[in-house]
Amino acid sequence: MKTIPLSLIVASVLVHASTQNVQSIQYEGMVHISETVAKRLNEVKIGEPLDPVAVDKTVKNFFDQGYFQDVWADENEGKVTFHFKEKPVISKIELKGYKENDEEAKKTLLQIEKGSLFDEKRLENAKKRIVDALSQDGKIDSVVEVNSEKLDNGSMQVTFVVNEGEEIIIKKLTYAGVLTQDPDDFDSMIANKEHQFMGWMWGRNDGKMKVAELQYDPLRIRDFYMQRGFLDAKIDEPFVRVDFDHYEAQMSYNIFEGDVYRVSDILVFQDTKVIEDQALLDVIALEKNKPFNIKTFREDADRIKTKIADLGYAYVQVQPDLKKDKDGKSVDVVYRINPGKKVHIRNVIVSGNSRTLDRVVRRELFLAPGDLYSLSNLKDSRNALGRTGYFESNTIEEKRIDDETMDLIVQAKEAPTGNIQLGGGYGSFGGILLSVAISDRNIFGSGINVGLQLEKSQRTRNYSFNISNPRLNDSDFSGNFSAFNSSTKYTSYTTSSKGLSVGTGHRFNRYVSGYVGYNYSQNTYTDIDLNTTVRDPRYFESYAKSSVVVSATYDNTDDYYVPREGITASQSIEMAGVGGDADFWKSRTTFGAYQGLQKWTDFDLILRYKARFNYAHESGLLPLGEKFYMGGIGSVRGYQSYSLSPTDGTFDTSGKPFKTGGTETFSNSIEFSAPLVPEAKMRATMFVDYGMIGESSLNEIKRGGYGVALEWFSPVGPLQLVFANPIGSKPGDDVAHFEFTIGQRF
Structure with a gap:
């Protein structure tokens, strides 16, 4: 704050104090404060003698508002004027050298936006936040410079220039007092680990110190012991010795293990009995005479809470307790339960669905106005909304009205479900390609899925249309219709196919649904060169297929595109021969399991396992186009789509073996998916695929x-870019190192 010279005012007061009163008050250069507010802050009163103390206090009041660089006052024959020099406005603000492309991080760190007033104190606070963030990342000796420049228009440009410090590497980590456990097992619990050789590789410890986690690591080690029954375990704060010349550290822990406690008894006490005690004991996983496990103990408390909350007691309180017998090294596990009162849903409010109709949201909820509260139904409602694929995220807030009623507020953030693709290109096989594709999984917010594709090249033509409604008239029934017309010109023949399919399904419960459909297609072969292809002309007999499909699906995942929990399983049987020429039956089985690993890894890592088994049986005619082929996304990446297949020993005009397809195939994959650029909704996934295919045995290929x-929720829909390499490839295999898909589940 600038010192205010009051000599002129004091002199004037000394000369005129007995005769001169304040005649008027004026404000010059004041913009951010209105005159009405200024009058409230002003201690100088019109009609009273001018008081230097009142002037000084008024100037201080104005300066404390934070809008001004300088404030001063003068007086002339009873006219008092307050002058203001306002702080300039920040028109440009930059962060260089740290989190430059992370807009969310910049907002959190700087907390200064364009249009803010230039304030040295706020700049210093932002600088401190950056240094603190670097320290939390394990960087020491970091330097942040704040450069400010006045622009021609009078505004300010502020640039934070960050010089990141050095990271401390933990070269040695020791544990004293460990008698019964393997210290290497602590690595799965703690954040600060000893550096390992080639620590930069995935799955190895890089040894970088995480300063913010040092206070929590002893608690994690203690939790490790308590999961194994060591209830008296004590872990001291780590002792850290840092070599600042080389930015290396040595850490040590002093650990007292104690003895293993076994569960002697498990007791439940209900303040008001709302359920049989045995029903609660049945959900408890801890066992008598077995070592105590703190993790299971917590999970049991959650299971008890869910069991009672599902009866309508939304505000149930479960207070777990332990009664240790140090002499007998045993522990009584006690759960004290206060169920409260039964709670009913007063209202369900849907918000955030600017496009999707309210009824489309509400039909996925398992709680409605007037219903008795159920914690399981609440969780299942969140997951059901996620499985639709209509929403990027959703939450259901429980708003307490009183002891017996609550409102549910559904807050949904909509995801892009439709896209229009206009494309063109050139391929070595198809030549020039032009394509138009329009699709929307939630057209007009109705929940109806519509798709139209028009594609033409020098060798291929594909026209298709599909429409499906997963909830006909908001019921548990679904319906679909699709039609297609396609043809492909190969070296020695041309194949054409046109047909349609129609079907209906029914959702039996919140996880299980069934489907019955009918397919019909006409398939023809033309331009056949029998002299240079295969000897058996039956491969190219035109045929009609008329088939019935029956399927069942189980899905309890929490999201359509990126599930983090749950499993999916499906089984379908197609029976051809209900009219038409083709006569066969095919079985398709799929399985997927998804598990988020965030609570173990401290970041959004997802483990996925997917498996597929297909089998076909020829009853009369099983055409080549109805057999199975492997390769590409959905089976074994690293090979061209549909390129892995049994052959008949003959070759086409290009010299490649003629593929006849297989009757049974199995493929599976394991994937680890992690966030790459969270603010751009981009993830990176590592995968390993393995598959088998054959005509009479899976061992043939x-x-x-x-x-x-790379998985990306792009503006045109979910996009997956795949970079793959084959394992065990053979001469003649058609390998593919790059593929992509749009709109598919990851």
Whole structure:
């Protein structure tokens, strides 16, 4: 704050104090404060003698508002004027050298926006936040410079220039007092780990110190012991010795293990009995005479809470307690339960669905106005909304009205479900390609899925249309219709296919649904060169297929595109021969398991396992186009789509073996998906695939693949870019190192 010279005012007061009163008050250069507010802050009163103390206090009041660089006052024959020099406005603010492209991080760190007043104190606070963030990342000796420049228009440009300090590497980590456990097992619990050789590799410890986690690591080690029954375990704060010349550290822990406690008894006490005690004991996983486990103890408390909350007691309180017998090294596990009162849903309020109709949201909820509260129904409602694929995220807030009623507020953030693709390109096989594709999984917010594709090249033509409604008239029934017309010109023949399918399904419960459909297609072969292809002309007999499909699906995942929990399983049977020429039956089985690993890894890592088994049986005619082929996304990445297949020993005009397809195939994959650029909704996935295919045995052809995939919720829909390499490839295999898909589940 600038010192205010009051000599002129004091002199004037000394000369005129007995005769001169304040005649008027004026404000010059004041913009951010209105005159009405200024009058409230002003201690100088019109009609009273001018008081230097009142002037000084008024100037201080104005300066404390934070809008001004300088404030001063003068007086002339009873006219008092307050002058203001306002702080300039920040028109440009930059962060260089740290989190430059992370807009969310910049907002959190700087907390200064364009249009803010230039304030040295706020700049210093932002500088301190940056240094603190670097320290939390394990960087020491970091330097942040704040450069400010006045622009021609009078505004200010502020640039924070960050010089990141050095990271401390933990070269040695020791544990004293560890008698019964393997210290290497602590690595799965703690954040600060000893550096390992080639620590930069995935799965190895890089040894970088995480300063913010040092206070929590002893608690994690203690939790490790308590999961194994060591209830008296004590872990001291780590002792850290840092070599600042080389930015290396040595850490040590002093640990007292104690003895293992076994569960002697498990007791439940209900303040008001609302359920049989045995029903609660049945959900408890801890066992008598077994070592105590703190993790299971917590999970049991949650299971008891869910059991009672599902009866309508939304505000139930479960207070777990332990009664240790140090002499007998045993522990009584006690759960004290206060169920409260039964709670009913007063209202369900839907918000955030600017496009999706309210009824489309509400039909996925398992709680409605007037219903008795259920914690399981609440969780299942969140997951059901996620499985639709209509929403990027959703939450259901429980708003307490009183002891017996609550409102549910559904807050949904909509995801892009439709896209229009206009494309063109050139391929070595198809030549020039032009394509138009329009699709929307939630057209007009109705929940109806519509797709139209028009594609034409020098060798291929594909026209298709599909429409499906997963909830006909908001019921548990679904319906679909699709039609297609396609043709492909190969070296020695041309194949054409046109047909349609129609079907209906029914959702039996919140996880299980069934489907019955009918397919019909006409398939023809033309331009056949029998002299240079295969000897058996029956491969190219035109045929009609008329088939019935029956399927069942189980899905309890929490999201359509990126599930973090749950499993999916499906089984379908197609029976051809209900009219038409083709006569066969096919079975398709799929399985997927998804598990988020965030509570173990401290970041959004997802483990996925997917498996597929297909089998076909020829009853009369099983055409080549109805057999199975392997390769590409959905089976074994690293090979061209549909390129892995049994052959008949003959060759086409290009010299490649003629593929006849298989009657049974199995493929599976394991994937680890992690956030790459969270603010851009981009993830990176590492995968390993392995598959088998054959005509009479799965052992005929075996192939694998590995690689990485980029998963991105792009403006045109979910996009997956796959970079793969084959495992166990053979001469003549058609390998593919890059593929992509749009709109598919990751």
